[in-house]
Amino acid sequence: PQDKAFGRNVTLYIRELPVFYIPFFVFPTKSGRRSGLTSFDIGQFTRDRRFIRNVGYYIAPNDYMDMQAAFDFDEDSGLKLHSQFRYALRYRFSGSLSGSYNFNREKTWDGESRSEQWRLNFNHSQTLGEKTSIRGSGSFVSSRAFFDDDLLTPEESMNQDIKSSIYLSTRIWKLSLNAEVSRNENLQTGRITENLPSVRLSLPSLSLGPEDSFLEDLKIKYSGRFTNSVERDSISYEDEWGMTNAPGLSMPL
Numbered sequence: 719p720q721d722k723a724f725g726r727n728v729t730l731y732i733r734e735l736p737v738f739y740i741p742f743f744v745f746p747t748k749s750g751r752r753s754g755l756t757s758f759d760i761g762q763f764t765r766d767r768r769f770i771r772n773v774g775y776y777i778a779p780n781d782y783m784d785m786q787a788a789f790d791f792d793e794d795s796g797l798k799l800h801s802q803f804r805y806a807l808r809y810r811f812s813g814s815l816s817g818s819y820n821f822n823r824e825k826t827w828d829g830e831s832r833s834e835q836w837r838l839n840f841n842h843s844q845t846l847g848e849k850t851s852i853r854g855s856g857s858f859v860s861s862r863a864f865f866d867d868d869l870l871t872p873e874e875s876m877n878q879d880i881k882s883s884i885y886l887s888t889r890i891w892k893l894s895l896n897a898e899v900s901r902n903e904n905l906q907t908g909r910i911t912e913n914l915p916s917v918r919l920s921l922p923s924l925s926l927g928p929e930d931s932f933l934e935d936l937k938i939k940y941s942g943r944f945t946n947s948v949e950r951d952s953i954s955y956e957d958e959w960g961m962t963n964a965p966g967l968s969m970p971l
Contacts, residue, residue, distance in 0.1 A: 730770065751778040756788055767794050774801075782807055796832075797821045813842035820864070835864040849889040856882035862905040878905040894920045912948045919943070923968070939966040 729736050759771045774788025787801040798820045806812035817838040824831050841855035857880050859865075865878050883900035896918040903910045921940040927933020946959040 730773070751784060753777050753779075756786065758788075767792070769793065794823075794825070796823045809845065811842065811844035813840070815840045833863065834860075836860045837864055851887050853885040854883065858882075859905075865905065879903070880905060892921055892924060894918075907951065909949065909951045914946050914948060916947075917944045923966075936969045937967070939968075940964065 727741060753776060756772050756774045756776050758773045759769075761769055761771075769790070769792040771790040772788050773790075774786060776784065776786045778784040783803070783805040785801065785803045787799075789800070790798040798818060800816070800818035802814060802816040804812075804814040815838075818836065820835045822833045822835060824833075837857070837859045839855075839857045841853075843851065843853040845851045859880060862878070880903045881901070883898060885896070885898045887894075887896050889895070897915050898913060898917075899915045900913045901910065902912075919940070919942045921938075923937045923939045925934050926936045926938060940963075942961070942963045944959075944961045947957075949956045
């Protein structure tokens, strides 16, 4: 069939040892969501150091969710397991959960050292009725050593900010309210920035009088903001809060 590609006698080697074999391999060539084996990469670094990446399976059971689980292997660094789960229901909610677990090894002068590292990411957004929505996201790692892994992509190695936040947006009558609690930690510098919380209020321009009255053109509006932020590291601590109010009254002459 033109919508599939086939491979025969597929063997996976770790060093010179064959560890996995299938008599044939089939994967779709058409675009779109289809369950099946993932396409993987095989390569070689210097010093005869070989690797294989993204060997796994993708599942799309319906239009509302999908999941992928795979592994990477490097002859020198070790094994990395990674997976992702996504879900969505139109006009209501959507989100994802992803994670990875690394079994690392490193050659030393007296043998070999081993370690295990993990990372977990999530995000979720949801609409609650016609006037309210919430969003949340977070990223967590076992330690800074996670980013020293050779199995990471360049983008993963460079982004060493661990972020988490919750955001609420709602409307009460004509008044809009947005509130956020967030935390960001840079693992290179150890600097932590927190918003506990940040709140914004806004009221659009409203007429103070009924139509066809002399007060119809007299309008008020309002915007305000409250913030409480903390920045800290191993040698300093800064706590700041502030409030701004901007009421307005207008009437054309």
